[in-house]
Amino acid sequence: xxxxxEKELKPLQENQNKINQVITNLGFSVLQxxxxxxxxxxxxxxxxxxxxxxxxxxxxxxxxxxKISVNLQTGEYEExxxxxxxxx
Amino acid sequence: MAVPTYDEMGDPGxxxxxxxxxxxxxxxxxxxxxxxxxxxxxxxxxxxxxAGGSGNSYPAVNLLNTQSSNFYRNxxxxxxxxxxxxxxxxxxxxxxxxxxxxxxxxxxxxxxxxYTISATIYWHDGSSTLPVGGDKVYTTYSGTTVATGGFxxxxxxxxxxxxxxxxxxIGGGGGFAGTVTDSGSC
Numbered sequence: 001x002x003x004x005x006e007k008e009l010k011p012l013q014e015n016q017n018k019i020n021q022v023i024t025n026l027g028f029s030v031l032q033x034x035x036x037x038x039x040x041x042x043x044x045x046x047x048x049x050x051x052x053x054x055x056x057x058x059x060x061x062x063x064x065x066x067k068i069s070v071n072l073q074t075g076e077y078e079e080x081x082x083x084x085x086x087x088x
Numbered sequence: 089m090a091v092p093t094y095d096e097m098g099d100p101g102x103x104x105x106x107x108x109x110x111x112x113x114x115x116x117x118x119x120x121x122x123x124x125x126x127x128x129x130x131x132x133x134x135x136x137x138x139a140g141g142s143g144n145s146y147p148a149v150n151l152l153n154t155q156s157s158n159f160y161r162n163x164x165x166x167x168x169x170x171x172x173x174x175x176x177x178x179x180x181x182x183x184x185x186x187x188x189x190x191x192x193x194x195x196x197x198x199x200x201x202x203y204t205i206s207a208t209i210y211w212h213d214g215s216s217t218l219p220v221g222g223d224k225v226y227t228t229y230s231g232t233t234v235a236t237g238g239f240x241x242x243x244x245x246x247x248x249x250x251x252x253x254x255x256x257x258i259g260g261g262g263g264f265a266g267t268v269t270d271s272g273s274c
Contacts, residue, residue: 013097048158051158055207059095061207062207064149067206069191069192069193069200069203070191070203070204070206071203072096072204077203078160078203079238080208081194081236084228
């Protein structure tokens, strides 16, 4: 079988190694991007769940206190009174 | 009555034919006769119609309903794929008012701005997402009871995030009761 000379083969091998390395890096970056995308998606979904939970907690508060607005720093709250019906 | 919200919906869950009844302007709970087939594509098409092969031609989606990427804040389809039945939670074909999310104080705008968003929902008759001067605020989407006088910090109904502004609503029992008379930044 014919064989390339060492001086011919070496550059080819080195270049192929570089290509393989770039492909590997590309694979890592795709995986990393996918990971970031997944973790962002997870965080968004987490925010949505917490937001819903917060809304449910406020609804529970309204069951006890009626319709209210609350200051989350101090715990102070104020009732939202209902206006009388307008007769047209 | 509109399509029940996610929280209001009980068994047997949301039914396609009922959503279709709501979309043609009949009541979600009515027994109005629909013509098969019913296409979710047509129900969700913002311009309405029957291009998806429906037996009925549907009117345009009522855009006064809040559209949000957050499923429990959303009240109408966004018109794009993927189509979801869940987009119809809370949808009202005959809605004439816009949802208003707020925090209320009887005393001052700064106090209203110190509160977090209330679970209570009010409705206003303005043409913008948030109420402005001259708009009237109601406690329900169809009734005549107006909001009580005071200061209201405004929140974006599609995200629940503060808009950084407040409006003052006039009280009393006169014809102007419930009307927005002033506004400002928190």
